[in-house]
Amino acid sequence: MSERFAAATGRKMVSRASAEELGKLAHIVVDVDQRKVVCLTTGKRRKALLVDWESVSGFGPDAVIVSDESALHEARDDRERAALDGKLDLLGKRALSEMGDDLGPVTDVVFDPTSGAVETLVLGEHEEPATALLGAGSFAAIIRVEPRQ
Amino acid sequence: MRSLVTGSSIRGLPVVTIAGGEDVAEVRDLIYSPEAGRVVGLTLNKRGFLGGRRREVLPAETIHAIGRDAVMVDDESSLLHPADAPEEVGAPPSGRDVTGDEVLTDGGTSLGKVRDVVVLVGSNGEVVGYEIETASGGTGYIPLPVQLAVSGSTLVVPEATKGFVEDDLVGLGAAVDEFRSTVGI
Numbered sequence: 329m330s331e332r333f334a335a336a337t338g339r340k341m342v343s344r345a346s347a348e349e350l351g352k353l354a355h356i357v358v359d360v361d362q363r364k365v366v367c368l369t370t371g372k373r374r375k376a377l378l379v380d381w382e383s384v385s386g387f388g389p390d391a392v393i394v395s396d397e398s399a400l401h402e403a404r405d406d407r408e409r410a411a412l413d414g415k416l417d418l419l420g421k422r423a424l425s426e427m428g429d430d431l432g433p434v435t436d437v438v439f440d441p442t443s444g445a446v447e448t449l450v451l452g453e454h455e456e457p458a459t460a461l462l463g464a465g466s467f468a469a470i471i472r473v474e475p476r477q
Numbered sequence: 478m479r480s481l482v483t484g485s486s487i488r489g490l491p492v493v494t495i496a497g498g499e500d501v502a503e504v505r506d507l508i509y510s511p512e513a514g515r516v517v518g519l520t521l522n523k524r525g526f527l528g529g530r531r532r533e534v535l536p537a538e539t540i541h542a543i544g545r546d547a548v549m550v551d552d553e554s555s556l557l558h559p560a561d562a563p564e565e566v567g568a569p570p571s572g573r574d575v576t577g578d579e580v581l582t583d584g585g586t587s588l589g590k591v592r593d594v595v596v597l598v599g600s601n602g603e604v605v606g607y608e609i610e611t612a613s614g615g616t617g618y619i620p621l622p623v624q625l626a627v628s629g630s631t632l633v634v635p636e637a638t639k640g641f642v643e644d645d646l647v648g649l650g651a652a653v654d655e656f657r658s659t660v661g662i
Contacts, residue, residue: 360498426495427599428544465498467491470549 330447331387333419333437341370344385345396351377353392357411358418358437358446363458365444368392369412370400376412377402387441415466423451424468434469479650480598482545483608484509484516487596492521492535492556493547501553502535508569509594509604511627516594516602518566519548521556532556536566537602545598575632580609580619584636589617591632595649605653607632609642617642618649620656635660 333356341350351370357378359366368379383399384392394400403409410416423431436450446458449469460472484507491500502521510517519535539555540548550556559567580588589609595618597603606620619634620641626633641656643649 421498424493424498424547424549425544426549427542428490428493428547428549429598430546463494463496463498465494467500468493468498468547470493470495470498 329441330438331389331441333439334435336387336392337419339390339392341368341379341392341394343396344393348397350394350397350400355411355414355417356419356437357416358464360461360464363446363461365439365446367408367411378408378411381444384444410466416464418446418449418464418469421464422468423449423471425471425473426462427473429473431471479605479653480545481595481605481646481650481653482543482598483646484594484596486545487519487543487548490543491547492519493549494552495541495549496552499553500547501550502533502556504548505533507594507596507602508534508566509573509575510565510569511573511575511625511632514621514625515604516543516596517569518562518602532558534559534562534566536562540601542599543596543602575607575627577630578627579631580607580638581631581633582636582639583633584639586636586639587612588619588634588638588642592616595646606649611642617644618646619643620649620653622657622660 339353343350355369357367366381371377377400379394379399383395385395386393403412418434418437421434423434432452434449435452438448439446449456456471462470462472488504490504492502493500505520505522507516508518517537521533534557542549575591578591589611591607592610593608594604595606597605609617611617619638637659641652643652
């Protein structure tokens with residue numbers, strides 16, 4: 329079963345070791361080269377923390393299970409700080425074709441909750457396979473298109 | 478059918494990296510070569526410092542595509558300091574502004590004065606026509622042949638251009654290919 333970013337955001341994150349709720353899922357961070365979820369964030373501003381995908385033992389319909397509380401960590405570099413601020417979010421990001429045309433925002437991202445692999449980008453009424461994602465940054469997600477004639 | 482934009486709508490567009498998804502500059506102006514019939518580069522608003530030197534030109538050959546909403550480059554290395562760019566981009570000769578030039582057909586008819594260049598969307602600066610102010614004060618769009626004669630103040634275009642003065646960019650987009658086959662290019 330695939331999961332969707334829009335539906336998963338806000339889901340509770342629970343420690344497998346203590347069964348304590350650790351917070352709500354805030355941002356889902358994708359590595360564009362791997363086209364895969366690499367970490368999740370929870371909390372806001374100073375209390376915001378990251379969890380690496382390797383520490384997620386179960387991504388289910390009702391909760392995201394994290395190995396234990398020690399898996400939560402602070403930002404270790406600029407990229408992770410940007411992730412905590414939501415600047416790397418694919419969800420809601422402006423999509424631009426590689427030919428420089430605005431395709432509207434990314435309205436959802438479909439991924440495999442077991443592997444973390446991103447499967448599909450949803451752009452409103454339109455869908456693009458993850459393989460069409462060429463790059464993503466704070467400004468836009470870049471989508472491959474067939475060159476116009 | 479070709480999708481076209483005027484030079485004025487390219488000014489102000491963000492320059493975006495494909496690999497990084499970042500806006501690394503903003504288009505200030507087009508560097509147009511009337512002899513080449515194309516945009517040879519773009520000047521950029523100040524952004525992207527490297528070693529304290531402003532990288533404020535973008536040669537057309539490193540542009541992936543000029544789109545309606547952004548100018549796409551592979552990565553930031555496309556942005557150059559003028560001293561590092563080809564001369565026609567880094568230090569273009571003056572007096573190449575075609576705005577205000579009279580457009581004459583080779584049959585001797587004046588079609589109007591140049592207002593702006595018209596660029597093919599998705600290209601890296603191919604100019605396919607001009608926006609002109611017609612003698613009556615209206616706006617017209619004419620297709621260009623690949624080669625044309627230019628002096629400081631006048632452009633000479635084939636007589637056949639007379640039949641291809643379009644009212645809008647959509648009309649010009651539809652007419653470009655027919656015009657080119659008419660004038661044999």
